[in-house]
Amino acid sequence: MIKTDIIIIGAGPCGLFTVFEAGLLKLKCHLIDSLPIPGGQCAEIYPKKPIYDIPGYPSILAGELVDNLMEQIEPFQPGFTLGETVEKVEKLEDGNFLVVTNRGIEHTAPVVAIAGGLGVFEPRKPPISNIVDFEDKGIDYIVKDPEKFRDKKVVLSGGGDSALDWALFLANGVAAEVSLVHRRSSFRGHPDSVDKVMQMAAEGKINLITDAEIIGLNGDDNLKELTIKHKTQGEILLHTDYWLPLFGLSPSLGPIADWGLNISKNSIQVDTLDYSTNVPGIYAIGDINTYPGKLKLILCGFHEATLMVQSAFKTVYPDKRLSFKYTTVMGGISGFEDKKDD
């Protein structure tokens, strides 16, 4: 069981900065994120995009901002549970919260701060009505164990690196037959991978079907056949054992919707006094919250985090008085010597 003062759900810029502001008040934090790396959208969607409205930075790349935040919070030794999605948030009899991930890792703290941004990043699923019927019965959105596809017929969809790389890997003596279906004839993946795929297609090792899209699924217990819509040739049927739709990740609110919080339009309603939710002890900051006048900006999230930890302090230490100090007056940041939460 991981014990801390504040469990932060979401390790995007807002969640990371919470560690700093909490640290100034001597509160320990543990971050949980469904992505395997910290940074949230900044790391997953646009690491190479410059941001122009971070105070004090005329321009900074999103990835750099994340690196800087990690450096800024380093003295406060936050704990991390990465690559895991929070499934359960429950109030215990002793007043603390129990936060459990999809892999069963348990965390407990008197305060939970949800800095979940857009929600949980999950594989993008093609909107085909019976697709759920074949999930794990021939359809995988993520390749976990490529050995599963040994001597099988595999169809991949997508135009990015994961589709290209897995097509190359599986066509090199793993799968019996590899087809790659893509909506146009050019690919956005690494040029080297694109060249290799084209070469293997020319050699007949990859069945490359471009200007096409999979629109239908057939089978009984397991997937058996795909309906491909080709731009000029109409519908084509393709027998297969597996289909891997690799269309990247997209965020959704996910389990957050089930924690008894007041939700409006995919966002958590908060009181702007301290960004508390309707559940005492649970706060929501950054892009995931909503209130009159809300703007989804990183800089607003930083402000929300700062005010939120003042209130969190009173929850963690109801009897202690909080004195406010400027970092300039403190003469440096005194962090924590060791992790309290493990």
Next chain:
Amino acid sequence: MDLKIKKMIKVSVIDRKGEAHELEAPTDMNMNLMELCKAYELPVKGTCGGMAMCASCHCYVESSHELNEASDDEEDMLDQAFFVEDNSRLGCQIFLTNDLDGLKIRLAEESE
């Protein structure tokens, strides 16, 4: 006296239920179609905020207006959308200008 005339165009958006919405759009605010749909509270997420990085504003252009050509970034992102047609665009990459008066678009099916 301010002689600047405020420019407004009409844009017709067909939602995923097939219902048509007639929207009025200012052309002097550097606004894009995704932002317009959100301003009218149509079900367009605009997850990435208009960077052509999420495809949640995927739509079909149903009128014969000549639009700016899709950038490589936009084409790459359309690779991650579904049911992409020749008239597919990302709404966030369609900037509302006076020559788009009468534009007619249809929202594409959302992926989960």
